[in-house]
Amino acid sequence: MNLEAYILGCGGMMPLPYRHLTSVLLRREGSLFLFDAGEGTQVSLRRLNLRWKKINAIFISHTHADHVTGLPGLLMLSSQVDRDEPLYIYGPPKIAEYVEENRRVLDMYINYEIIVKEIREQGICYEEEDFSIRAFYVHHTKPCVGYVLEEKKRPGEFNPEKALALKVPRGPLWSALQSGNAVTASDGTTVYPDQVLGPERSGRKFSFVTDTLYMPEIAPEVANSDLFVCEGMFEHALLDTAVEKKHMTALQAAMIAQAAGGIKKLLLIHYSPRYADKNLSVLLDEARSVFPNTELSKDRLHIPIEYVD
Numbered sequence: 517m518n519l520e521a522y523i524l525g526c527g528g529m530m531p532l533p534y535r536h537l538t539s540v541l542l543r544r545e546g547s548l549f550l551f552d553a554g555e556g557t558q559v560s561l562r563r564l565n566l567r568w569k570k571i572n573a574i575f576i577s578h579t580h581a582d583h584v585t586g587l588p589g590l591l592m593l594s595s596q597v598d599r600d601e602p603l604y605i606y607g608p609p610k611i612a613e614y615v616e617e618n619r620r621v622l623d624m625y626i627n628y629e630i631i632v633k634e635i636r637e638q639g640i641c642y643e644e645e646d647f648s649i650r651a652f653y654v655h656h657t658k659p660c661v662g663y664v665l666e667e668k669k670r671p672g673e674f675n676p677e678k679a680l681a682l683k684v685p686r687g688p689l690w691s692a693l694q695s696g697n698a699v700t701a702s703d704g705t706t707v708y709p710d711q712v713l714g715p716e717r718s719g720r721k722f723s724f725v726t727d728t729l730y731m732p733e734i735a736p737e738v739a740n741s742d743l744f745v746c747e748g749m750f751e752h753a754l755l756d757t758a759v760e761k762k763h764m765t766a767l768q769a770a771m772i773a774q775a776a777g778g779i780k781k782l783l784l785i786h787y788s789p790r791y792a793d794k795n796l797s798v799l800l801d802e803a804r805s806v807f808p809n810t811e812l813s814k815d816r817l818h819i820p821i822e823y824v825d
Contacts, residue, residue: 517544517545518543518545518820519542519543519544519571519667519720519722519820519821520541520542520543520818520819520820520821521541521542521543521722521743521745521818521821522539522541522542522560522564522566522816522817522818522819523539523540523553523560523745523783523785523813523814523816523817523818524536524539524540524541524556524557524560524561524564524815524816525537525538525539525553525555525556525557525560525586525815525818526538526785526786526787526812526813526814526815526817527554527582527786527787527789528582528620528726528747528749528763528786528787528788528789529582529789530582530789531554531555531556531786532789534815535787535789535793535815536554536555536556536557536559536560536815537551537554537555537556537557537582537583537585537586538552538554538582538583538726538785539551539552539554539556539557539560539586540552540723540724540745540784540785541561541566541571542665543566544647544665545792546570547570547572547644548566548567548568548570548571548572549571549572549573549574549575549649550571550574550575550590550824551574551575551577551616551663551724551745552575552576552577552583552584552724552726553574553576553583553585553586553587553590554582554583554584554585554586554635554699555582555585555789556586556815557586557587557589557590558586558589558590558593558816560816564816564818565814566703568590568593568594568724569580569594569597569599571590571594571603572601572603572604573604573605573606573642574587574590574600574603574604574605574606574648575606575607575641575642575649575651575659575663575724575797576605576606576608576611577593577607577608577654577660577662577663577724577726577727578607578608578609578656578658578659578661578727579607579608579610579611579614579658580656580657580658580727581730583726583727584611584614587605587614587615587618588618588622588624591603591615591618591619591624591626591630591733592622592624592625594624594626594628594706595624595625595626595627597630597795599627599628600628600809601628602629602630602631602634603628603629603630604631604632604642605630605631605632605633605763606632606633606634606635606641606642606649606651607632607634607635607661608634608635608659608661609634609635609636609659610634610657610658610659610780611632611634612632613633615630615632616632634653635661638650638651638652638653638661639651645730646667646668646719646794647665647666647667647668647719648665648668649663649664649665649666650663650664650666650737651663651755652664652734652737654725654727654728654729654731654734655728655729655731655762656727656728656762656763657761657762660727660728662723662724662725662726662728662734662737662738663723663724664721664722664724664737664738664741665716665721665722665723666719666720666721666722667719667720667721667733668715668719669716669717669718669719670671670716670718670719671694671695671696671709671713671716672713672714672715672716672717673713673714673717673825674690674693674694674712674713675712675713675714676690678711678712679693679707679712682701682705682706682707682711682712683701683702683703683705684699684701684702684707684712689701693707693709693712693713694709694713696709696751697709701809717739717823717825718824719732720742720744720821720822720823721740721741721743722741722742722745722821723737723738723741723743723744723745723746724745724746725744725745725746725747725772726745726746726747726785726786727747727762727763727786728747728757728762728763728764729758729762729763729764730761730764730765730768730771730772732772732774732775734776735772735775735776735777738772738773738776738778738779739776739778739779740776740777740778740779741776741778741780742781742782742821742822742824743780743783743819743821744773744776744779744781744782744783745783745813746764746772746773746782746783746784746785747763747764747769747770747784747785747786747801748764748765748766748767748768748769748770748784748785748787748799749763749764749765749766749786749787749788750763750764750765750766750785750788750799751765751766751767751798751799751802752765752766752767752768752802763786765802766784766799766800766802766803767802767803767805767806769782769784769803770782770802770804770805770806770807770810771806771807773806773807773810774806774807779807780809780824781809781810781819782803782807782810782811782813783810783811783812783813783814783819784799784800784803784810784811784813785813787799793814796812799812801811
């Protein structure tokens with residue numbers, strides 16, 4: 517099952533000619549999940565030729581303009597195509613008011629159901645059979661949350677030799693065992709999944725954190741992420757500015773990744789507009805001094821998230 521992230525915008529505060537505002541699309545097979553919707557989100561969706569009309573749910577970290585100004589256009593554009601399923605929007609308090617006021621003031625034509633759910637406590641906010649999306653609080657100038665998509669554990673690796681030795685012939689019975697069901701072997705005995713499967717294997721994990729003071733409490737939330745997308749707005753020489761504006765430095769993002777344990781890749785995002793692309797190396801170098809497997813996000817970057825085993 518494919519899991520892949522697309523960086524639609526990586527900037528903070530204001531868009532630049534070469535950098536849209538923060539937005540990340542996660543595609544899991546046929547399901548699309550959007551994290552924040554900064555200005556320029558539609559442009560990147562178009563340029564990447566992504567099927568934006570299939571977005572299942574949008575997760576907003578907070579209601580500052582640079583994270584939500586792309587949302588009204590997406591809502592209106594979705595009325596121009598056939599959409600049968602409701603669109604879910606999640607976010608902290610004020611997100612429902614923001615959506616409703618935009619619909620009213622702009623007199624939006626909406627021909628599908630929009631369901632807004634405000635996050636008023638930490639925990640799972642969206643769940644399907646084999647994965648969930650969890651929200652947790654971070655510390656910004658207004659209510660703000662981080663998000664984690666985590667797949668549930670997968671069955672252990674199937675051992676064909678054991679199955680054959682237990683007289684389970686190739687075919688549908690193997691599939692049944694892999695799905696967790698007991699089967700009847702050719703000699704009439706019952707064979708259980710744990711007789712032919714190895715230990716359970718972990719699923720994949722994606723974490724998204726932006727616009728927050730440095731908080732050690734973030735580390736356990738994002739631990740073991742295959743991809744950890746985290747703001748690194750300033751270089752550490754501007755720590756006082758970061759604290760004043762309740763943001764993090766790239767170095768602090770790396771400190772969280774290092775403390776969390778098990779993180780495969782840290783991807784910095786939400787850069788201050790004071791950094792042109794040619795100047796972003798200072799953020800990358802500082803982060804890598806603490807967490808070597810750090811990369812810079814850039815608009816329209818595509819990152820496959822693979823199983824480890």
